[in-house]
Amino acid sequence: MKRILLIVGGGIAAYKACELVRLCRKTGMAVTCVLTDGGAHFVTPMTLAALSENKVYTTLWDLKDEAEMGHIQLSRQADLIVVAPATADLIARMAGGHADDLATTLLLATDTPVLAAPAMNVRMWQHAATARNVATLRGDGITVMEPDEGAMACGEFGPGRLPEPEAIFAAIERHFAGTGPLSGKHVLVTAGPTHEPIDPVRYIANRSSGKQGFAIAAALAEAGARVTLVAGPVALPTPSGVTRIDVETARAMADAVAAALPADAAIMVAAVADWHVAAAAQKLKKGDAPPALALTPNPDILAGLAANQQRPRLLVGFAAETERVVEHATAKRTRKGADWIVANDVSGDVMGGDRNTVHLVTATGVEDWEPLPKADVARRLVQRIAVALAD
Incomplete structure (x- = not known):
């Protein structure tokens, strides 16, 4: 008892x-x-x-x-x-x-x-x-x-x-x-978009809702993992048993990810903005011509993890594509140094929707998954992660 x-x-x-x-x-x-x-x-x-x-x-x-x-x-x-x-x-x-x-x-x-x-x-x-x-x-x-x-x-x-x-x-x-397949494992997850300020009221962002990343964090916790979830600005409840760290920008997300190491696995689901600008201290006023925004690259969180001395044993990235999905995802896996890439076509209502169709790209090939609710995608992915970490 x-x-x-x-x-x-x-x-x-x-x-x-x-x-x-x-x-x-x-x-x-x-x-x-x-x-x-x-x-x-x-x-x-x-x-x-x-x-x-x-x-x-x-x-x-x-x-x-x-x-x-x-x-x-x-x-x-x-x-x-x-x-x-x-x-x-x-x-x-x-x-x-x-x-x-x-x-x-x-x-x-x-x-x-x-x-x-x-x-x-x-x-x-x-x-x-x-x-x-x-x-x-x-x-x-x-x-x-x-x-x-x-x-x-x-x-x-x-x-x-x-x-x-x-x-x-x-x-x-x-x-x-204490018997979950991921019991004793620490898994790091990123989810949602990032917001890159232009001025105090405007920002560069994307349509990511964070639903898939949060579903993965929940499924990992259910499997017994200790989960650290680094979340961009989304209005979603924290999954039970998950430690959540809220950030806004890509640079803040990169810092939070580095601080959360070491981890047995990292699942980088967040749709991170590729660039940021030097934000104006005051609201930009409308003029005769649009303001010139000088874009500076943001840290590459996935590639940075791959090169980190504390590189997780399993590193999984996501690729949101609108064309040539598998081709782009395969190239991304090699370019970033990730073990797996989970790719999906976001040209429809995937961002913000409740269903997803993904392709799991690994060193041994590509798995095409049928359309599934995002919670089911998460559970299937976590099952694969548990097998990989058990080897």
Whole structure:
């Protein structure tokens, strides 16, 4: 029987912890809850005790429990510690190594894996301090999920919502599965377009929606991989279990990709702009003639990875073409130094659509795949990646 220690932080989303307990118990997991002072303002110990069928712990100062060093036992007996909701304050105290209540004390006293599901106001989530704290936790080996995006109790809209209990439970199951074909592998994915500013209100871009790249990131996570997704400006939710890094320009994407290395595989799906311009500080005004834009090449991310000393074992590029698709993709594979190229014809509604027809170009030949939903393209590609990395 798998044992979960659930720390319930103080946020309006604490009520979702009740459903998470129910999901875990339904599959036979044992759940012990630690309710913070803040969490107790939203759910009661009695509710969590009834759902978990276990005692709920609320204080570091219980004489009986602490006479037996209860916080040490709690932290050591669990197979996984889940923090949900992980508020901005709780994340900050975890990152700072605080031990001023039961929750933070047992987190500091444990070597058990920790999964944190954030929940906070969008501005809190996007604040530089929270970004630093999350980066610290991830660097310490703690799995921090991406929050959901949507309407919040405070009336604002954006990233910061607690992931749904089903998504948190899926992350718990992935942790315990450990048998996925890509378990233990780190895979880097880029997705979406890049935006290259011309002035404060205009930019050079393309029609990429990011759907195929996000579908691949999701399929990789389902296969057990640790996934880093470097995303251009797209309005898509972060797949469960995926670490997302948002960028705008090709140069920022290149920097993020380099910082994410080493990786076992890199899947470069993003439609990266080939050029950028020296952006004007103020909006360009309409004149008698259009402005002259001096284009400068952007970094070649795929070729750069191929030449990197930390080159991933498997390097996959994408080629969006409008003519002679396989011919251009074959030449691109050689020119860029990639292992595979996934090519598709984007002259129709592929960019932004939900289906794709691709050709997988490798050193041994070309595979022509029938038209498929992008999620199915992703799963088929991930199956091929798992086989390649297993060899």
